[in-house]
Amino acid sequence: MPIIQAETLKGTVAEILTAAGARADYAGIVAEHLVNANLAGHDSHGVIRTPYYVRSIEKGDLQPSAKPEIVEETASMAQICGHWTFGQVIARQATELAIDKARAQGVGLASMYHVGHTGRLGTYAEMGAEAGLASMIWDGCLGGPRSIVVPLNGRGRKIGANPIAMGFPSEAHGAVILDFATSISAAGKVMVAVDKGEQLPGDWIVDADWRPTSDPTQLAKGGALRPMGLPYVGHKGYALAMMVGFFTLMASLRSDMQPPLEDRWGTLILMIDIARFGPLAAFKGQVDTLIDFVKTDPLEGEVLYPGEIEARTRRERLAHGIDLPEATWREITTCAEGLGVAPPPQIPPP
Numbered sequence: 001m002p003i004i005q006a007e008t009l010k011g012t013v014a015e016i017l018t019a020a021g022a023r024a025d026y027a028g029i030v031a032e033h034l035v036n037a038n039l040a041g042h043d044s045h046g047v048i049r050t051p052y053y054v055r056s057i058e059k060g061d062l063q064p065s066a067k068p069e070i071v072e073e074t075a076s077m078a079q080i081c082g083h084w085t086f087g088q089v090i091a092r093q094a095t096e097l098a099i100d101k102a103r104a105q106g107v108g109l110a111s112m113y114h115v116g117h118t119g120r121l122g123t124y125a126e127m128g129a130e131a132g133l134a135s136m137i138w139d140g141c142l143g144g145p146r147s148i149v150v151p152l153n154g155r156g157r158k159i160g161a162n163p164i165a166m167g168f169p170s171e172a173h174g175a176v177i178l179d180f181a182t183s184i185s186a187a188g189k190v191m192v193a194v195d196k197g198e199q200l201p202g203d204w205i206v207d208a209d210w211r212p213t214s215d216p217t218q219l220a221k222g223g224a225l226r227p228m229g230l231p232y233v234g235h236k237g238y239a240l241a242m243m244v245g246f247f248t249l250m251a252s253l254r255s256d257m258q259p260p261l262e263d264r265w266g267t268l269i270l271m272i273d274i275a276r277f278g279p280l281a282a283f284k285g286q287v288d289t290l291i292d293f294v295k296t297d298p299l300e301g302e303v304l305y306p307g308e309i310e311a312r313t314r315r316e317r318l319a320h321g322i323d324l325p326e327a328t329w330r331e332i333t334t335c336a337e338g339l340g341v342a343p344p345p346q347i348p349p350p
Contacts (some may be wrong), residue, residue, distance in 0.1 A: 002329040003321040003347040012033040012336060012344040013050050017180045020054045021337035022064035026089050030119075037120040037160065038322045043314035044188025048195065048328045051335040053086070053116070056331040062116045068093060070329045071254055076105040079254060081237035082115035087267075088123075094269050095124040099131045102271035110242045113250035122179035122310070124269055125167030129175035132280050136271040137165040140182075142245035149183045150224040152238035155210045160265070161186055162244040162296045167273075167307075169288040172310040177307035182241035190216045190225070196316035203230075324331040 010031045017027035031052070038046035056062035064082035068090050071078070079096050082090040085232045094110035101108025121137045130136035140146060140162030149322040150157040168176045180186075184204045193200055193216040203212035208222030219225070228237025251266025274283050324332075333343040 001323040001325055003323045004344050005321050005347055006035050006039055006318060008344040009038070009047060009322060012332075013047055013321050013342065015341045016054065016332075016339055017064065019118050019341050020057045020064065022057070022086070026064060026086055029092055030088045033119050033123055034093075035322070036123060036231050038324075039314045039317045040122065040209075040310040041119050042121070042122070042188075042310070043192050043324075043328075043338055044186050045320075047109075047324070047332060048188065048191060049108055049117065049119075049220060051331045056116065063316055068112075069138045076101050076107055077109040078111070079251070080110065080112040081254075082112055084114050085116065085146050086113075086331070087115040087118035091118050091124055091267060092265070092267070095127050095271075098135075098269045098271040099128060099133060102273045104135055106273050109268065110273045111266060111268045113252035113254070115265075115267070118267055120179065121163050121165035122167075122307075125165040125177050125179065126175045126274075128271050129167040129169040129177070131271075134169075134274055135165070135167045136245040136270045136272075137268065138244045139165075139267040140241070140244050140248050142242070142249065144264050146265050148187050148219075149241060150206055150210065150226060150232075152234050159239075159241045159245060161225060162241040162248070164240070164244060168287055169280075170291065171281070171284040172288045173291050173305065173308070174311055175303055175307055176287060176291070177310065179308050180228075181225075182237050182244060184227060184228050184230060184237070185221065185224060190219045192325065192328075194220075195325040197327075258311050263302045272277050290299075297311075 013034055014027040015032035017282035018024055033037055034047045034049060053062060057064050063084045066085035069081045069084060069260050071079050071081050080090055080094055090112045093113050098108035098110040118139050120137055124137055125135045142159055147157045148159050151158045151163060161183045163181045165179040170176055179185050200214040200216050203214055205225055207213050207218040207225050227234045227241060233282060247268055248266035249264055249270050252264050291305045338344045
C-alpha cells in the first residue's frame with residue numbers, strides 16, 4: 001500500500017479542497033482533521049473522504065466558503081447554523097465555544113445544524129481533554145438521506161450511524177477517549193473494506209433485501225448498517241441510536257419548527273469544567289491510578305483503556321507515515337489531477 005508522510009498528505013488535501021472552491025482556512029482545518037483521523041487509525045474518517053467532499057461541492061450540497069451563524073446564545077449554550085459548509089469547521093468552532101463557556105460557567109453546550117459531514121467525533125473530545133475538561137458529544141439523525149442504519153426488527157434506512165464520544169484528561173496517559181457509532185460499524189469502515197477488497201468481519205450490514213451479509217459492497221447497493229450489539233443485544237445499540245437522534249433533533253429544531261427530514265441532522269457538544277468539582281490535578285492523578293488498576297492482571301494479551309490504541313497508532317504513523325489502500329490512493333490521485341493538483345510523493349518502502 002502507498003505510504004504518505006502526514007504533513008505532505010495534509011498539504012495535498014488542503015490544495016485539493018482549495019482548488020475545489022473552499023476557503024483556504026477551511027481547507028486547512030478539514031485537511032488537518034482528516035489526516036489526524038488517519039493518524040489515529042480511523043481511516044474510515046480520514047482522507048478517504050476527500051473525493052466525496054469534492055463531489056458534494058460540485059453538486060452544490062456542500063458550500064465550501066459559507067460563513068456560520070450563531071442563531072441563539074446564552075452564558076452556557078449556543079446554537080450554530082453552518083449554512084451547509086464543512087462540518088469539521090463548524091464543529092471546531094462549536095467545541096471552542098463550548099470550552100470557553102464551560103470555563104466561565106462550569107458547563108458549556110454548543111449545538112450545530114445545516115452542516116456537512118462532521119468527521120471523527122473523538123477529535124472534539126480530545127480538544128476538551130487538552131483543555132482539562134470532560135466532554136460528551138452526540139451526532140446524528142433520525143430519517144432523511146443521511147440515515148444508513150436499519151432499525152431492530154425493521155426494514156429501510158431509518159436511523160443515522162449516530163455516534164457518541166466522551167473524553168477525560170489524565171496526567172500520564174493523555175486523553176481518555178470513547179468514540180463509536182451506535183451501529184455495528186461506521187459507514188466509513190465499510191468503505192475502507194471495499195477499498196481493501198476485504199469482507200467484513202461479520203454480518204455488519206444487510207443487503208437491499210434486508211438479509212444480513214458480510215459483503216461490504218452491498219451497502220452502496222441499497223443495503224444498510226445494523227444496530228450495535230447484534231445478534232444478542234442489538235436492542236441496546238438500537239435504543240442508543242434513537243436517543244442520540246432525539247438529542248441531535250434539538251440541535252436542528254430551529255431550522256424549522258417542523259423540520260423536513262433532510263434537516264434533522266445535528267450535533268451537540270457538552271463540555272464540563274472538572275475543576276469546579278475539585279482540583280484538576282487530583283482528578284488527573286486518580287484517572288491514571290484507575291487506568292493502571294484496570295490494566296493489571298490481564299487474562300490474555302493486554303488490557304487497554306479507551307483511546308490507547310489511537311495514541312499508539314498516532315505515534316507509529318507520525319514516525320513511519322500513513323499507509324493507504326491502493327483504491328483510496330487512486331481515488332485521491334484522480335481527484336487531485338482533475339483539479340490540477342500534484343499528488344503527494346510516496347515514502348519509499350524500507
